[in-house]
Amino acid sequence: MKFLVDSPLGGLIKWLRFCGFDTSPLLLHPEAPHPLPPPVPGTYILTRQGSLKRLRRRDVLVLTADQPQEQLAEVLRRLQISRKDLSLLSRCSRCNDLLIPISRDQVQGQVPEHIFLYHQEFYECPRCRRLFWPGSHLEDITRKVLAKMGDEPRG
Numbered sequence: 001m002k003f004l005v006d007s008p009l010g011g012l013i014k015w016l017r018f019c020g021f022d023t024s025p026l027l028l029h030p031e032a033p034h035p036l037p038p039p040v041p042g043t044y045i046l047t048r049q050g051s052l053k054r055l056r057r058r059d060v061l062v063l064t065a066d067q068p069q070e071q072l073a074e075v076l077r078r079l080q081i082s083r084k085d086l087s088l089l090s091r092c093s094r095c096n097d098l099l100i101p102i103s104r105d106q107v108q109g110q111v112p113e114h115i116f117l118y119h120q121e122f123y124e125c126p127r128c129r130r131l132f133w134p135g136s137h138l139e140d141i142t143r144k145v146l147a148k149m150g151d152e153p154r155g
Helices: 007-018 050-055 068-078 113-118 136-148
Strands: 002-006 022-026 043-047 060-062 100-102 122-124
Touching (some): 007 043, 007 136, 043 068, 050 060, 068 136
Parallel strands (some): 002 022
Antiparallel strands (some): 100 122
């Protein structure tokens, strides 16, 4: 599943990437003769521009929520996305590229010493070269996403 997101919904873009979805910004011009790209199977256009409802396209979701996490909940609910559809934190939240594993030896000196000593797994964005590791942010993001799905872990 892929998402093209109206660029004012930048916070939603980040949350969809946290979920592992291929997500790109899209600048929409609702007054243009052809404001949207043609439909592509498996790709959804997300916007808050109510005027686009007139197009009556199944691939266009006009969202009602104001806040990014609530928009995420709306998308997950409306598209009936389940936990098995997610690949949490598998993409760079900035570049959208899939993260690749990188050896621990390669990150020495590039991450804070306490991170290097405490963690064994590291990942890199092949485009921007940012480094990632499963830290407390993984648990926090996972908890928030699952809560939006109504599937919050108990504990």
